[in-house]
Amino acid sequence: MSAPAADTPARPLAAAHPWSNWLIILVPYLWLFLFLLLPFLIVVKLSLSQTAVAQPPYSPVFDLAAGFAGIRSFFGALSLDNYRALFSDSLYIGSFLKSLEIALISTLLLIAAALPVAYGMSRAPRSWQPALVIAVMLPFWTAFLIRIYAWITILQREGLLNDLLLALRIVDQPVPMLASDGAVYVGIVYSYLPFMVLPIYAVLCKIDDSLLEAAADLGCPRWKTFWLVTFPLAWPGLAAGALICFIPIVGEFIIPDLLGNSRTQMIGQTLWTEFFANRDWPVASALAVALLCALLIPIVIVQRMQNETLGARR
Amino acid sequence: MAEQTIVSSGKPLVRFESVSKRFGTHVAVENFTLDIRRNEFFALLGPSGCGKTTLLRLLAGFETPDEGRILLDGEDIGALPPYLRPVNMMFQSYALFPHLSVAGNVAFGLKQEALPREERKQRVAEMLAMMRMDEFADRKPHQLSGGQRQRVALARALVKRPKVFLLDEPLAALDKKLRTQTQLELRELQKKLGVTFVIVTHDQEEAMTMADRIAVMNGGRLAQVAAPREIYEHPKSRWVAEFVGDVNLIEGVVSAVDAQETVVETAAAGQMRVPQGNAAHRGDRVLVAIRPEKVAIAREGASAHGGNSVSGILRDIEYFGGSSVYKVKLDGPGSMRISSVNVSRKGETVASKGERVTLSWSADAAAVLAQ
Structure with a gap:
């Protein structure tokens, strides 16, 4: 048996056009290099610089004309002062922890809201399902910012919700709802729901009906089947959805800025303040780098868990 | 009519009484009457779409009859949900739980019964040993071969000690050689356990080799029910003669x-x-x-x-x-x-x-x- 020879026809493209395959791989990497890695390196460099009252408001500037001495003075001027500043001021730690708290609670709320929706969608007649998927994505047809503004008109003191509660005589005074953590949660869960529903739905609709029948056959009532079979099999979708939501929520800026109060700042708002209000680019950059490093941890964890479950499913 | 006069000793274990089942306008099973005896290896044989799988699903409880009654041990089980029926099924796809190990799959059904932990463990171990799967107890289904998966599916259903064991095209996913070997094993297993087996198949040879009695079905109706030799040598109709052999x-x-x-x-x-x-x-x-x-x-x-x-x-x-x-x-x-x-x-x-x-x-x- 000449096994290696028999293997080659399996990937005829790779054998015939190796350079074109490389080109296909090169395009996204070039894109990522130009628009992600390069800007990130600039941010890293900024974070190691000193604040200066200048335009742009930092030093040093790398000067190629100065030759080797220029490079030496460039590295000599780099400092970790900005990172020390992050840990010395409770403002940064506080807003970072606040962001994690909001992101964690929002993610749990999102799972609780998305799981029944996705489950219902996956159990719906096959012919309805495409329409249901479109319905979940329908909010994207309106600009994100406008949808958040809409929540202001709903939640404000003379807003729709208070009008309704007053009309139904559930309350006799308008309830302050805007500018609270609650409003932020409402805004976040509303905005991110499709990102949680779709990955869970994608996993649930792939679960073979015969597995649920087998569970029933073996003595499992429906609700128990959900916890013993459906939920564990939906786990990869839950993990993917949680990751897709958790990370951008930690850095969320617009929702807490428009719906939250000014006392509790999320890390995105702190970053914005440092960058635009205080014009402290180096500290803002240090904050951005620290945030990114912190967020790599959950990404790696979920990725590993997902690889395990994916391996088990094949 | 000859075989209808053979009266089995005692009452039948399963009785379909004028059962009909429709899906929309399609009639899957029509006015179907059949007795299945205790401890027999019974085959439902017919071409695809003849209603044999519907009959099995009616017995398992995944479908409810539109008309007629289904009796198990003299008791009408038509309204019982599948999880309350003393009947277990082996699915054509095996339907093993991918997130559970072999032992986890086999223990699944017993965990739904209030059994002492020790007894459960013992029964799982016995069943795995009987199926020669004990050394694979910790494997996940995707790490097993087709034949091994089939034995896990068998073990998972039989460990519940059902009154009737249903097999939906159990050999369809196996290659020809393994299929012949498994036919004999299933037959031995049935004799050893003394459980009533009801198998659905479109393969007449499979039905002939394994079953004590065969019900040949056509278009949702019973064409003939008899022992394999009777069906082959004395077919009642042109259709049966042509379908079998x-x-x-x-x-x-x-x-x-x-x-x-x-x-x-x-x-x-x-x-x-x-x-x-x-x-x-x-x-x-x-x-x-x-x-x-x-x-x-x-x-x-x-x-x-x-x-x-x-x-x-x-x-x-x-x-x-x-x-x-x-x-x-x-x-x-x-x-x-x-x-x-x-x-x-x-x-x-x-x-x-x-x-x-x-x-x-x-x-x-x-x-x-x-x-």
């Missing part, structure tokens, strides 16, 4: 009937004598059914044996190794297929293509069927 059908008219024999005048083979079986009357237009292996083939002129004979020209020979099938164009209208065991290793055949041959069979080799 190969058959030659010769048209004719009944010319005489007495206590032993029916005489049929045929255009193809002249006068044929058939033993009295299915009731036929003088003047009836009937079919004479003869299985290909019941006919002897010889060069014309060689001494014929048996009560009936007919001549023709050998048109084609299909060689299958162990046997060959000869296609003979009869002197009258029509043609016949004859199957003959290749006893000799030498290349000689009974006759060559184009040669004239004589076909002969004994009087009791054929049966009369309604047209």
Whole structure:
């Protein structure tokens, strides 16, 4: 048996056009290099610089004309002062922890809201399902910012919700709802729901009906089947959805800025303040780098868990 | 009607009483009545879409009958949900839980019963040992071969000690060699456990080898229910004769009937004598059914044996190794297929293509069927 020879026809493209395959791989990497890695390196460099009252408001500037001495003075001027500043001021730690708290609670709320929706969608007649998927994505047809503004008109003191509660005589005074953590949660869960529903739905609709029948056959009532079979099999979708939501929520800026109060700042708002209000680019950059490093941890964890479950499913 | 008079001792374990089931306008099962006896290996045989799987799903509780009753041990189980029925099923796809290990899959059903932990563990271990899967207890289903998965599926259902064990096309996913071996194993398993097995299959050979009795189904109705030999040798209708095995059908008219024999005048083979079986009357237009292996083939002129004979020209020979099938164009209208065991290793055949041959069979080799 000449096994290696028999293997080659399996990937005829790779054998015939190796350079074109490389080109296909090169395009996204070039894109990522130009628009992600390069800007990130600039941010890293900024974070190691000193604040200066200048335009742009930092030093040093790398000067190629100065030759080797220029490079030496460039590295000599780099400092970790900005990172020390992050840990010395409770403002940064506080807003970072606040962001994690909001992101964690929002993610749990999102799972609780998305799981029944996705489950219902996956159990719906096959012919309805495409329409249901479109319905979940329908909010994207309106600009994100406008949808958040809409929540202001709903939640404000003379807003729709208070009008309704007053009309139904559930309350006799308008309830302050805007500018609270609650409003932020409402805004976040509303905005991110499709990102949680779709990955869970994608996993649930792939679960073979015969597995649920087998569970029933073996003595499992429906609700128990959900916890013993459906939920564990939906786990990869839950993990993917949680990751897709958790990370951008930690850095969320617009929702807490428009719906939250000014006392509790999320890390995105702190970053914005440092960058635009205080014009402290180096500290803002240090904050951005620290945030990114912190967020790599959950990404790696979920990725590993997902690889395990994916391996088990094949 | 002969087999209907065989009354089983005691009441049947499962009884379908005039059961009908429709899906929209499609009638899956119609006015279906059938008894399945205790401890028998029972096969539901039929082409796809004949309603055999619906019948199995009705028994498992995944479907509810539109009309009629389903009795298990004399009790109407029509309204019981699947998780309360003392019936377990092996799915065609096996439906093993991918997130659980082999042992986890087998223990799944027992965990739904209030069993002491020790007893549960012991029963799982016993079942895994019986299925020779004990060394794979910690594997996940995706790490197993097709045959191993099938044994896990068997173990998972049988560990529940069901009153009736349902198997939906259990061998469809296996290759031919493993299939034959598994047929025997399933049969041994059934005898050993003494559990009633109800198997659904479209493969008549599979049903023949394994089952004590077979229900042949067609278009949601029962065509015949009997032991394999009875079904093969005494089919009740043309449809059953053609579905189960190969058959030659010769048209004719009944010319005489007495206590032993029916005489049929045929255009193809002249006068044929058939033993009295299915009731036929003088003047009836009937079919004479003869299985290909019941006919002897010889060069014309060689001494014929048996009560009936007919001549023709050998048109084609299909060689299958162990046997060959000869296609003979009869002197009258029509043609016949004859199957003959290749006893000799030498290349000689009974006759060559184009040669004239004589076909002969004994009087009791054929049966009369309604047209």
